[in-house]
Amino acid sequence: MSIKTTAPAEADHVKPGVMQSLTRFGPTLFVLAVMGVGWLAVHEINTSGVSDEEPAEAEASSPNVIVLPAGKLNAAKLVSMPAGIHPVKHVHTIPGRIRYDETKHVDVKAPMDGILAEVLITPGEDVECGQLIAVLRSTEIGRARAEILKRQKQLEIAQQVLQREVTLARNMSDLSVRLDEGQPVEVIEEAFRGLSLGRYRQDILSAYGKKQLAAELLDKIQPLADSGSVSGRTIRERQAERQLAETEFRTARDQATYEVNQALMIAEGDVAEANRQLDLAWQAVESLLGYKEDRSSVVLNDVESLSRLEVRAPLSGTVESRAFANNERVSRGDSLIVLADTKSLYVAANIRESDWSAVSLAEGTPVSVMIPALNDRVFEARIRYFGREVQADTNSVPLIATIQNNEHLLRPGMFVRVTIPIGESREALSVKPESVVQHENQSFVFVTTDDRAFQRVDVSTGQASDDWVEVTEGLRPGQLVVTEGAFLLKSELLLQGEGD
Incomplete structure (x- = not known):
């Protein structure tokens, strides 16, 4: 009888405890169940994508091989070129400055004391050779012209x-x-x-x-x-x-x-x-004037004509500067106007002791001139001459090259980097400079193995020029080497290494 009477009481006591537990932990179990179902769904999607779209890549992947999907390959627009024998010449880059061409840069000075009656040009103006640019009044030129009348x-x-x-x-x-x-x-x-x-x-x-x-x-x-x-x-x-x-x-x-x-x-x-x-x-008069007068038509019959000194442009070019205004008194040797023809300029650089082998280069040899101020644009210049005297303070000899300035972009004083060839060119196994990339001080290239696979090949390089880089170890002639897009492949390789 006791059993019968206590069992229902215990049952009634257990049921309220279970219900309380379900009520307390039910939301947490529900969230865990949803997360598990989501993870299974994502895993299924990823697994099916890999197996359906890129089975070949998964199978062919290795630490030194990059296999690009079709879409990424088309977007990359990679270009390959066979490694071959090409002439390679070592080059060296040295700093320099744009200078005036000394033969086309004239400081027009006052030939004698006098009054600057007129200045007919302004800085920046283009002038022609023989054009009247200023007028002086001087008794000295008057006496010189009076001597002409006497001799006549x-x-x-x-x-x-x-x-x-x-x-x-x-x-x-x-x-x-x-x-x-x-x-x-x-x-x-x-x-x-x-x-x-x-x-x-x-x-x-x-x-x-x-x-x-x-x-x-x-x-x-x-x-x-x-x-x-x-x-x-x-x-x-x-x-x-x-x-x-x-x-x-x-x-x-x-x-x-x-x-x-x-x-x-x-x-x-x-x-x-x-x-x-x-x-x-x-x-004597023409030496004072700085130009030849038309002796048959010049007027010498009055005092004003005798003392008039016309200053004419000795060359065609641009007015770089002007030092005096109208009616100012000037003395012999004063700089009146600076004229320059800037259609061609000089590139001045110094060949230091370690680069003296370049001194054997002949006049007219082309060199590359990179202008940082013009977004690293490269111009061609031609060697004009080397200095014969070594400058004691820098232990170097000056190098002068002529550069054309037809676009009027270059200005005297601009900083430049001059790339000069060193030594004689020779035939060697070479690739394009953009083919060679580096990581952790190791140079390597990417060799095309099939339509979508590219293998990293470590190489050792020798002499380099603007066009070719010598490969001394790592490649054979004829191997297809990526020229355009090598940096992209390097990025993909590094990402692949991080994933592994």
Whole structure:
């Protein structure tokens, strides 16, 4: 009876405890059940995706092989190239600066003291060779031009004297012809009436007249001497007189011919000297001006024109700077205007002791010039010359190269990096520079093994140029090496290593 009466009581006591436990832990069990179902679903999805889409990758994966899915492969746009034998030349990069071309950079200075009357250009303006850029007023140029006027007048006088001597020499030549023909004195005097013979008219014609008279007297008494009417003494006296007259005539004629020719030579020399002095006077003016004037059209007839000094551009280029304003006083040697033709510039760099082997490079050898200020843009320059003297403070020799500036992007003073070839080029197994990547100080490339698989191959490199990198170990000629996209493959490889 006791059993029957206590059992229901115990049952009633147990049921309320179970219900309380379910009520307390029910929500937690429900959350755990939901999470378990979710994990099973995600695992199923991932497992089915791997098995359905990329079974080949899962099977082919290894620490040094990258297998790209089709979609990623198309997006990567990888390019491969066979490793081959190419000419490789070692290069070295050194710092440098853009400089003016010294042959096309002119500091226009004041040639003398004066007043800067006009400045006709402004900085940044383009000018042509010979263009008027400034005007000075100077008494010094006035004196120099006055010297030109003096020399011009002296030349005119010398030319007049020369013309007279030429005329006299021509008349004397005509006179000699008539004298040799033996024409009478009256005929000769009539023929040369009004023509210039100078003092030689009297000397020569007088001696010629005496000679003719003595000859006539001798001819008249010669018949008488034959008949015995005139003594032999008289005949001899007439012959002596004739001989004396002949001698005096020849002496006068020879003396006149000599003096005329001498005067002609002196006159020609005076004209030549006057021309030289005038040319020197022009050169003195042009050296002050800095350019050649048009001697046929220049105006020198007033004081203002004499003292005007026109400053003209010595070359075509750009006005880099201007130091004075209008009506300022300037002194000899003051810098007025700086002109430069910047279509071509110099690249100046220093070849240090460790790179002196580059000094053997010939003039005209191309070098690469990288401009950091222009987003690392690369220009080509050509070596102009190497300095011959080693600079003691830097233990280097200067290198100058010419660079074209047709786009007007380059400015003197810009910092540049100059890549120069070192030594002679040689044939070697090479790949493109972008094919070689590094990780943990190890260089390697990616070799294409099939359409989607790429294997890392460690390599040792030698000399490098802008176009090729020598591979001394790790590759064989003909292996397909990734050129474009090697960095992407490196990233994929590193990610794969982290996943493993």
